[in-house]
Amino acid sequence: MSEEKPEINFSKLPFLNNNLELEKRVEDLLERLTLNEKFKLCAGRRWWYTKPLRRLGMKSFAMHDGPHGVRVDTEGKIQSTYFPSTICRAATWNPELSEKFGIAIAQEVRDVGAHMLLAPGINIQRTPLCGRTFEYQTEDPYLNKKLAVAVVKGIQSQRIAACVKHFICNNQESNRFTVSSEVSERALQEIYFPAFKAAVKEADAWSIMSSYNKINGIYGSEHHHLLRKVLMNEWGFKGFVVSDWGATNRTTSTESCINAGLTLEMPTLSKYFPSKMRIAFNEGKFTEETLNDNVKRLLRIMFLTGLFDEVSTLPQGSRNTREHQILARKIAEEGMVLLKNEGDLLPLNMDKLRKIAVIGPNANIQTFLGGGSSTNFPPYEITPLEGLKQKCKEKIEIIDSPAMADVTIFFAGLRHIKGMDAEGDDRNSFALPPEQVDLIKKTIKENSNTIVVMIAGTSVSMIEWINEVPAVLQAWYGGMETGNASSAILFGDVNPSGKLPISFPKMLADSPAHVSERTFPGDEKVFYEEGIFVGYRHFDTKNIEPLFPFGHGLSYTNFTYENLMLSKEKLTKDEILTISVDIMNSGEYPGSEVVQLYIQDVESSVERPLKELKGFKKVYLKPGERVTITFEIDKSDLSFYSESHGKWIAEKGNFNILIGDSSRDIRLQTGFEYLG
Numbered sequence: 058m059s060e061e062k063p064e065i066n067f068s069k070l071p072f073l074n075n076n077l078e079l080e081k082r083v084e085d086l087l088e089r090l091t092l093n094e095k096f097k098l099c100a101g102r103r104w105w106y107t108k109p110l111r112r113l114g115m116k117s118f119a120m121h122d123g124p125h126g127v128r129v130d131t132e133g134k135i136q137s138t139y140f141p142s143t144i145c146r147a148a149t150w151n152p153e154l155s156e157k158f159g160i161a162i163a164q165e166v167r168d169v170g171a172h173m174l175l176a177p178g179i180n181i182q183r184t185p186l187c188g189r190t191f192e193y194q195t196e197d198p199y200l201n202k203k204l205a206v207a208v209v210k211g212i213q214s215q216r217i218a219a220c221v222k223h224f225i226c227n228n229q230e231s232n233r234f235t236v237s238s239e240v241s242e243r244a245l246q247e248i249y250f251p252a253f254k255a256a257v258k259e260a261d262a263w264s265i266m267s268s269y270n271k272i273n274g275i276y277g278s279e280h281h282h283l284l285r286k287v288l289m290n291e292w293g294f295k296g297f298v299v300s301d302w303g304a305t306n307r308t309t310s311t312e313s314c315i316n317a318g319l320t321l322e323m324p325t326l327s328k329y330f331p332s333k334m335r336i337a338f339n340e341g342k343f344t345e346e347t348l349n350d351n352v353k354r355l356l357r358i359m360f361l362t363g364l365f366d367e368v369s370t371l372p373q374g375s376r377n378t379r380e381h382q383i384l385a386r387k388i389a390e391e392g393m394v395l396l397k398n399e400g401d402l403l404p405l406n407m408d409k410l411r412k413i414a415v416i417g418p419n420a421n422i423q424t425f426l427g428g429g430s431s432t433n434f435p436p437y438e439i440t441p442l443e444g445l446k447q448k449c450k451e452k453i454e455i456i457d458s459p460a461m462a463d464v465t466i467f468f469a470g471l472r473h474i475k476g477m478d479a480e481g482d483d484r485n486s487f488a489l490p491p492e493q494v495d496l497i498k499k500t501i502k503e504n505s506n507t508i509v510v511m512i513a514g515t516s517v518s519m520i521e522w523i524n525e526v527p528a529v530l531q532a533w534y535g536g537m538e539t540g541n542a543s544s545a546i547l548f549g550d551v552n553p554s555g556k557l558p559i560s561f562p563k564m565l566a567d568s569p570a571h572v573s574e575r576t577f578p579g580d581e582k583v584f585y586e587e588g589i590f591v592g593y594r595h596f597d598t599k600n601i602e603p604l605f606p607f608g609h610g611l612s613y614t615n616f617t618y619e620n621l622m623l624s625k626e627k628l629t630k631d632e633i634l635t636i637s638v639d640i641m642n643s644g645e646y647p648g649s650e651v652v653q654l655y656i657q658d659v660e661s662s663v664e665r666p667l668k669e670l671k672g673f674k675k676v677y678l679k680p681g682e683r684v685t686i687t688f689e690i691d692k693s694d695l696s697f698y699s700e701s702h703g704k705w706i707a708e709k710g711n712f713n714i715l716i717g718d719s720s721r722d723i724r725l726q727t728g729f730e731y732l733g
C-alpha cells in the first residue's frame with residue numbers, strides 16, 4: 058500500500074472512461090487512492106457533502122433532504138417544489154404516481170447540483186404517536202414495498218441516488234438516540250424488512266441510511282449482522298450505507314462501524330476521524346480489504362450519479378416547474394381520503410350554496426416547515442382557505458359564522474411542531490387539542506351540515522365527535538397545492554380515491570404498540586411485543602373494531618364487484634395462481650377504485666394474521682364502465698417466516714382469497730388448496 062501518490066494527469070485515466078465497465082472504473086479509482094484518501098472519503102464535510110479529492114478530480118458528493126422536497130439551506134434561499142407528505146402519497150395506493158414523484162424530485166436534486174436525495178423514509182407505522190408517521194408510508198409491508206420500489210426507481214432513473222431510510226425499526230422519536238428496538242426475527246422478516254429488501258432487490262437502491270436507534274441492543278450503524286449479513290450478503294446490496302446524521306456518536310468504536318459495513322459517517326466526524334481510523338487500522342482492528350469494500354460502494358454510486366461527468370451529459374434537472382406543481386396537486390388529490398359522507402353531503406354543489414363558513418385552526422396554515430428534515434421552501438403554498446376563496450370567487454360567500462352558513466367546513470388537525478407531527482419528538486397525545494374538540498362540538502350544534510377536514514400526518518382521536526359530524530375528509534399535509542386539492546375534492550371536481558395506508562383506532566389503547574409503557578415508548582428498550590401483529594393484523598386478530606380500517610376510503614360513486622375467479626383450485630409450489638374479478642362503476646361519477654386482495658391462511662401451525670394484503674390495483678372507471686382485473690400470486694404470497702426453521706415456509710392446506718375495497722369491506726371471497 059503506497060502512502061503518498063504524486064500529482065497525476067487524469068485526463069485519460071481509465072476511471073474517467075465512461076465506456077469502461079462500472080466495476081473496472083471503481084477498481085481503477087480505488088487503486089489510485091492512498092489509505093488517507095480512503096479515510097477521508099468515509100466522513101462528511103459540512104452538512105451535506107463528502108470531502109473532495111482534488112488530486113483525482115473528485116468533487117464532493119452532495120446529498121439533500123428530504124422526503125417532500127429538496128432542501129439545500131435553512132433559510133429558503135433556494136426554493137423547491139413542496140410535495141405532499143409521504144403518508145399522503147402512500148394513501149394514493151398508486152405506484153405509478155410514486156414513480157413520477159421520484160422522477161420529479163430527482164430532477165430537482167439535479168437542478169441544485171446534488172447527487173443523492175435523503176428519501177424515501179419507509180419505516181413501518183407502528184404507532185400513530187410516532188412524530189414521523191407523516192414522513193413514512195404505511196403500516197403494511199406489502200403496500201410499503203410496492204411504493205418504495207416505485208419511488209426508488211423513479212429517483213434513480215434520473216441518475217440520482219435514493220437513500221432509503223432509516224434502517225431499521227426507527228418507529229418512534231422518543232429516546233431515538235439511545236433506545237433499543239427489541240424485535241423478533243419473524244417481525245423483522247415479515248413486517249419491517251420487506252420494503253427495504255424490495256428497494257434493494259427490485260429497485261437496486263444505491264444507498265441505505267442506518268437508523269439512530271439500536272436494534273436488539275446494537276446501533277444500526279454498527280450492526281454487523283443487519284448490514285453485512287442481511288443487507289449486503291443476503292439481499293445483494295451494492296450501494297453504500299450512510300449513517301443518519303450523528304448516528305455514529307454513540308456507537309462502540311471506529312472499527313465496529315467499518316467492519317459492519319458503514320461507508321459514510323454524516324454529517325461530520327466522530328468515529329471516522331482519519332487519525333482514529335489509522336490507529337484502529339495499525340492495531341489490526343479492520344483490514345484494508347474491508348475498508349476497500351466500504352469505499353468501493355461509495356465510488357460505485359459516484360459513477361452512477363455522474364459525479365465525474367459533464368453535467369450536460371446527465372439527465373436534465375429542473376425545479377419549481379409547472380409540471381412538478383401539477384404533480385404535487387395530483388398526489389394531494391389522489392391521497393386525500395374521504396372517511397365519512399353521510400347523506401351525501403359531499404360533493405358540495407356550487408349552484409345550490411350561498412354561504413359557506415370556513416373555520417378551524419388549520420384553515421389558513423402553511424405546513425412547509427415540515428418539523429425537521431422534511432422542511433423545505435416552496436415558492437408558494439396554497440392554504441385550504443385560499444383554495445376555497447379561489448374556488449368560490451363571486452359565487453359563494455365565505456363567512457366565519459357556522460350559524461349563518463348553508464355548510465360549514467372545519468379545518469382541524471395538527472401541525473409540524475414539537476409534540477405533534479414533528480421529527481425528534483413523538484406526539485404527546487392521541488387527542489386533538491381540547492379547544493379544537495370543543496369548537497367542533499359547538500360548530501355542529503350551530504350547523505349540522507359540518508364537514509371536518511383533518512390536516513394531520515397520522516390518525517387523531519375523533520371518537521368525541523365523529524358520530525355527530527356527517528362528513529370527514531382526511532387531507533394529511535397536502536404540500537404546496539393543499540388548498541387547490543382540498544377544494545377540488547370538496548366541490549367534486551375530483552372524485553376522492555385515497556385509501557387509508559394505516560388503521561385509524563378509536564382510542565390509543567386499541568393500537569398494538571400501546572399495551573404498556575414498555576411497548577411504547579420504552580426507556581432503554583422498547584419491546585415490540587405485538588410481533589407481526591402490527592396495524593390491521595392486530596385489529597383483526599384481537600377482534601377490535603377500528604374507527605376506520607386500513608384500506609378504507611369513500612368515493613362519490615359506487616363500485617360493484619363481481620365474478621371472482623381463480624385459474625385453478627389447487628396450486629403447487631412452482632405454479633402461479635391467477636385471480637380475476639370484474640369491477641364496475643355503478644354510480645354516477647367517474648372515479649377510481651383501489652381493489653385490494655388479501656390472503657387468509659385457513660389453518661396454520663403458527664399464529665398468522667387473519668388476512669394479509671398481497672395485491673392491489675387502482676382502476677379508473679367512467680359511470681357504467683366495467684373492467685376485469687387480474688392478480689397473480691404464488692407460493693411466496695402464502696408463506697410466513699418460521700423462526701424454528703430460519704426460513705420462509707408455505708404450509709400445505711386451504712387458503713382464502715378476499716377481495717375488497719378495504720381490509721374490512723370484503724366484497725368477494727373464494728378458496729383454493731395449496732398442495733406444496
Ligand code: BGC
Binds near residue numbers: 122123175222302430
Ligand atoms: C434525520 C434524517 C435526515 C438527516 C439529515 C436526521 O436527523 O433523521 O432523516 O435525512 O437528519 O437532515
